[in-house]
Amino acid sequence: MGKNAEGTLKGRLSALQAEQRRAERRRRVVMISVSVVVAGGLAVAATAFVQADRAGRSLDAVQTINVSARNHTDKAVSYPQAPPVGGDHAPEWQNCGIYTKPLRNENVVHSQEHGAVWVAFRPGLSKEQLDILLKQAQGRDFVVLSPYTGLSAPVVLSSWGKQLKLDSADDPRLTAFLRANINGPGTPEPGASCSGGVGEPSV
Structure with a gap:
């Protein structure tokens, strides 16, 4: 192989390797971006779930x-x-x-x-x-x-x-x-007996 041909091949190989490195960097950027988006989405979903659960148990309507x-x-x-x-x-x-x-x-x-x-x-x-x-x-x-x-x-x-x-x-x-x-803060006589009165519960 002549020097010119060898130089051309080396140049093409070098260019190919450089392109591969650029492609790898692009893939990494995309993967990181996707991971950030997915993680953010999961965090938002988790927050929404917790908020919905708290809302479902909220006693604001009392x-x-x-x-x-x-x-x-x-x-x-x-x-x-x-x-x-x-x-x-x-x-x-x-x-x-x-x-x-x-x-x-x-x-x-x-x-x-x-x-x-x-x-x-x-x-x-x-x-x-x-x-x-x-x-x-x-x-x-x-x-x-x-x-x-x-x-x-x-x-x-x-x-x-x-x-x-x-x-x-x-x-x-x-x-x-x-x-x-049950025996909450508004109870006038908290802890007073709830048995020994009237009525016979079925259970």
């Missing part, structure tokens, strides 16, 4: 109602909420637990005064929805679960001065409400 009266009375009380969230009530509290029949407001309000959450559901709620409520109530102290005629929502959670209406029993706010309001 109504806070001022309750000033809490005298004992043997008379029927006309409550502004259904179910009530406190007020004058019967001298005997409702034993906490699971009931298959509607309960007397005045007795359950006394239980709320002791720190109980009343989980009321519409009669005729589906078995699947009832099963969810039963799992939430079983083994939990200070919960009264019962049907309630005329509810404005399928499930209504009520503690002393607090109420949350739910369209479904599998709403994650149900658990959040129970945790926040």
Whole structure:
């Protein structure tokens, strides 16, 4: 091979190697850019998921109602909420637990005064929805679960001065409400007995 030909070949080889190095650098830049975009997308998706999860468990929709009266009375009380969230009530509290029949407001309000959450559901709620409520109530102290005629929502959670209406029993706010309001900060007599009163729970 002549010197000219050899020089030409070396030049072409050098140019080819240079082009390969440039191509490799371009590939690296593209890979880094793609990685950054993918990582950013995953971070955004993760943030959105966390925010959605927090929003799903948020208790911002809980109504806070001022309750000033809490005298004992043997008379029927006309409550502004259904179910009530406190007020004058019967001298005997409702034993906490699971009931298959509607309960007397005045007795359950006394239980709320002791720190109980009343989980009321519409009669005729589906078995699947009832099963969810039963799992939430079983083994939990200070919960009264019962049907309630005329509810404005399928499930209504009520503690002393607090109420949350739910369209479904599998709403994650149900658990959040129970945790926040069983013997919650607004309870007049937190930790007072939720047994030894009236009623025989079915479970």
